[in-house]
Amino acid sequence: MATLEAIYPAGSAASRSLRRASPAHYRRTAVAVGFRRGSGTRSVRPIEARVRVDAAGRREFVEVKSEAEAEADPDVDCDCEAPAKDHPVMSTVGKSTNIVWHNCPVGKVERENLLKQKGCVIWITGLSGSGKSTLACALSRELHSMGYLTFVLDGDNIRHGLNRDLSFQADRAENIRRIGEVAKLFADAGIICIASLISPYRRDRDACRDMLPDSTFIEVFMDVPLQICESRDSKGLYKLVRAGKIKGFTGIDDPYEPPLKCEIVIQTKEGECASPTAMAEQVISYLDLNGFLKA
Numbered sequence: 012m013a014t015l016e017a018i019y020p021a022g023s024a025a026s027r028s029l030r031r032a033s034p035a036h037y038r039r040t041a042v043a044v045g046f047r048r049g050s051g052t053r054s055v056r057p058i059e060a061r062v063r064v065d066a067a068g069r070r071e072f073v074e075v076k077s078e079a080e081a082e083a084d085p086d087v088d089c090d091c092e093a094p095a096k097d098h099p100v101m102s103t104v105g106k107s108t109n110i111v112w113h114n115c116p117v118g119k120v121e122r123e124n125l126l127k128q129k130g131c132v133i134w135i136t137g138l139s140g141s142g143k144s145t146l147a148c149a150l151s152r153e154l155h156s157m158g159y160l161t162f163v164l165d166g167d168n169i170r171h172g173l174n175r176d177l178s179f180q181a182d183r184a185e186n187i188r189r190i191g192e193v194a195k196l197f198a199d200a201g202i203i204c205i206a207s208l209i210s211p212y213r214r215d216r217d218a219c220r221d222m223l224p225d226s227t228f229i230e231v232f233m234d235v236p237l238q239i240c241e242s243r244d245s246k247g248l249y250k251l252v253r254a255g256k257i258k259g260f261t262g263i264d265d266p267y268e269p270p271l272k273c274e275i276v277i278q279t280k281e282g283e284c285a286s287p288t289a290m291a292e293q294v295i296s297y298l299d300l301n302g303f304l305k306a
């Protein structure tokens with residue numbers, strides 16, 4: 012039995028591909044993984060890996076076999092179909108059966124090198140009226156003017172399309188999960204993805220964090236008191252809530268769980284908020300300090 016690094020050196024394309032492949036793909040006792048490059052030329056040999064997945068969905072390779080080792084041992088403890096030499100492994104994920112994870116030779120690192128930035132998700136959470144959309148737009152504008160590629164996923168906007176079938180009552184977790192999945196795709200594309208949605212429950216935000224590689228989920232908490240949000244009432248929603256016309260509104264008759272630990276907190280000082288540009292600069296200095304603004 013070898014370590015992953017013994018077969019594929021740390022930092023190699025194959026090692027990186029294995030580590031960033033979908034956790035769902037690896038949520039098995041054992042998997043076999045094959046990589047191909049170009050038109051059918053196998054440049055990286057297949058291996059079999061036993062993977063432990065912890066409660067948070069993080070995976071760790073506990074045993075890795077090279078192709079030769081795997082072939083010499085017919086008793087692979089595998090809950091998936093034994094891979095024929097040139098056949099990929101079928102998986103079952105949720106309600107999808109007989110699906111196969113396809114890797115592509117152009118990966119996140121290659122895209123990041125092209126863009127000269129690191130793909131990540133900036134997840135802005137807070138009450139309605141706390142300034143999430145304002146920060147998202149200011150941040151996108153500033154980064155764009157500095158030459159970085161961003162994309163804003165605004166909760167309100169996504170509910171106009173992809174999530175139009177979801178309610179605020181029963182489907183909130185699904186709203187957040189879908190936006191988390193889309194944000195993950197953008198980050199994988201090498202883009203600085205700015206997700207701005209109330210996302211009131213810690214468990215749902217943490218589930219999105221766990222979808223992403225370490226340190227690429229940057230949670231920004233808009234720590235703005237309800238009183239200020241309500242006094243802004245830019246959409247007139249708080250007024251309707253107070254008049255009893257909207258039920259289950261976050262912060263009023265539905266809970267908002269502030270993060271216990273997050274990367275960035277945007278705070279008010281003596282009841283005053285920083286300007287949108289100053290808030291954006293706070294996030295940009297975090298990105299700069301943590302190496303996201305270079306390849």
Ligand SMILES: Nc1ncnc2c1ncn2[C@@H]1O[C@H](COP(=O)(O)OS(=O)(=O)O)[C@@H](OP(=O)(O)O)[C@H]1O
Nearest residue numbers: 138139140166167179186208209210211259260261
């Ligand atoms: N019941 C209830 N609670 C909270 N907010 C409500 C509700 N009903 C409608 N709205 C409006 O919808 C916007 C929130 O959408 P999100 O997708 O960001 O919410 S969530 O993440 O699913 O909690 C939110 O937008 P923002 O004001 O930009 O936060 C509200 O304007």
Ligand SMILES: Nc1ncnc2c1ncn2[C@@H]1O[C@H](COP(=O)(O)OP(=O)(O)O)[C@@H](O)[C@H]1O
Nearest residue numbers: 139140141142143144145243245284285286287
């Ligand atoms: N830093 C700020 N200072 C002053 N007003 C702000 C600030 N951020 C947002 N606002 C105002 O507050 C209102 C709500 O902001 P918005 O970004 O729509 O909040 P959210 O997306 O969290 O609902 C808007 O009228 C916006 O102009």
